[in-house]
Amino acid sequence: MWKIFLVLAIGFAIGFLGLLKEKYIKLNCRLQTLWLMLLIFCMGVSIGRNGEVIRNLPALGGKALLFAILAVIGSILFVFLLSKLFFEKEGAK
Amino acid sequence: MSMAILIVLVLGILGGMYMPMGIAAFLDEASSFMLLILLFSVGIDLGLNRQVFSQVRQLGFRILLIPLGVILGSLCGGAIAALISQMHFKEGMAIAAGLGWYSLSGIILTNAGNPVGGTISFLSNVFREMLTFILIPFLAKYLNSYSAIAPAGATAMDTTLGMISKHTDGKTAVIAFMSGITCTLLVPVLIQFFL
Numbered sequence: 001m002w003k004i005f006l007v008l009a010i011g012f013a014i015g016f017l018g019l020l021k022e023k024y025i026k027l028n029c030r031l032q033t034l035w036l037m038l039l040i041f042c043m044g045v046s047i048g049r050n051g052e053v054i055r056n057l058p059a060l061g062g063k064a065l066l067f068a069i070l071a072v073i074g075s076i077l078f079v080f081l082l083s084k085l086f087f088e089k090e091g092a093k
Numbered sequence: 094m095s096m097a098i099l100i101v102l103v104l105g106i107l108g109g110m111y112m113p114m115g116i117a118a119f120l121d122e123a124s125s126f127m128l129l130i131l132l133f134s135v136g137i138d139l140g141l142n143r144q145v146f147s148q149v150r151q152l153g154f155r156i157l158l159i160p161l162g163v164i165l166g167s168l169c170g171g172a173i174a175a176l177i178s179q180m181h182f183k184e185g186m187a188i189a190a191g192l193g194w195y196s197l198s199g200i201i202l203t204n205a206g207n208p209v210g211g212t213i214s215f216l217s218n219v220f221r222e223m224l225t226f227i228l229i230p231f232l233a234k235y236l237n238s239y240s241a242i243a244p245a246g247a248t249a250m251d252t253t254l255g256m257i258s259k260h261t262d263g264k265t266a267v268i269a270f271m272s273g274i275t276c277t278l279l280v281p282v283l284i285q286f287f288l
Binding site: 003004007008009010011012013014015016017020025028029031032033035036037038039040041042043044045046047048049050052053054056057060061063064065066067068069070071072073074075076077078079080081082083084086087 | 132159213252
C-alpha cells in the first residue's frame with residue numbers, strides 16, 4: 001500500500017513543480033488511457049486464471065452478481081442524494 | 094469508453110483462461126506494476142492542477158459523506174440482496190461490506206466458518222470492481238462526478254482511481270482517493286461487525 005502513496009506523491013511533485021514540458025504533459029495524458037487499458041486487461045487475466053472464480057461461477061455467480069449490482073445501486077443512490085443535499089451549491093458538475 | 098473497457102476486460106478474462114500458464118502468470122504479476130505506472134501518471138495530472146487541495150479543503154468534514162454514502166448504500170443493497178436470495182440479513186450485509194475489496198472480504202468470511210458466504214463475497218466484490226470500471230463514464234456524464242466515486246468503494250484508492258481521474262476532475266480524484274482509504278480502513282471492521 002505504501003507504494004501507491006509513493007508513486008502518487010512522486011507524480012504529484014513532478015506535476016506541481018512544473019518539471020514537464022507541455023508536450024510531455026499531453027503525452028502523459030494520452031499514455032494514461034494506455035496504462036488504464038493495460039491494467040484492466042491484466043486484471044481480467046488475473047480473474048480468468050483464478051480457478052476458484054471460474055469453478056464457482058456456475059453455482060454462486062448469479063447470487064454474487066445480485067449482491068454486486070444491488071450494492072452498487074445502493075452506493076450510487078446514497079452518494080448521489082448526499083451530494084445533491086450537501087455539495088451542489090458549490091457548482092459541482 | 095465503457096464499451097472499450099468491457100471488451101478489454103472480457104479479452105483479459107478469456108486470455109487468463111486460455112493463454113499458456115506462464116504468460117498468464119506474468120500478466121497477473123504485471124497488473125500491480127501497471128497500477129503503479131497508472132497512479133504515477135494520475136499523480137502528475139493532480140500536481141498540475143494547483144487549486145486541487147484548496148478546493149478539497151473547502152469541503153471540510155463533508156468529504157466523509159462520500160464514504161458514508163458508499164457504506165450505507167452498500168449495506169442496504171446487501172440487505173435487499175439477502176432478502177431476495179433468502180439469506181440472513183447479517184450475512185448479506187457482511188458480503189456487501191467488502192466494498193469491492195474481494196481478496197480480503199472473501200477470506201474473512203471463509204475463516205469465520207462460512208466458506209459459501211466467503212465465495213459469494215469474493216465473487217460479488219470482483220463483479221463490483223468490474224461494474225465500477227464500466228459504470229464510471231456513465232455516472233460522470235449523466236449523474237454527477239461524486240456518483241462516479243460511489244461504485245468504486247474501497248478500490249477508489251487504487252485500481253479504479255485512474256478511471257475516476259480520467260472521467261471527472263482533479264478535485265473529484267482527490268475526494269475519491271480519500272473515500273477509498275476510508276472505505277479500505279473500515280472494510281475489516283464492518284465485516285467483523287456483521288459476522
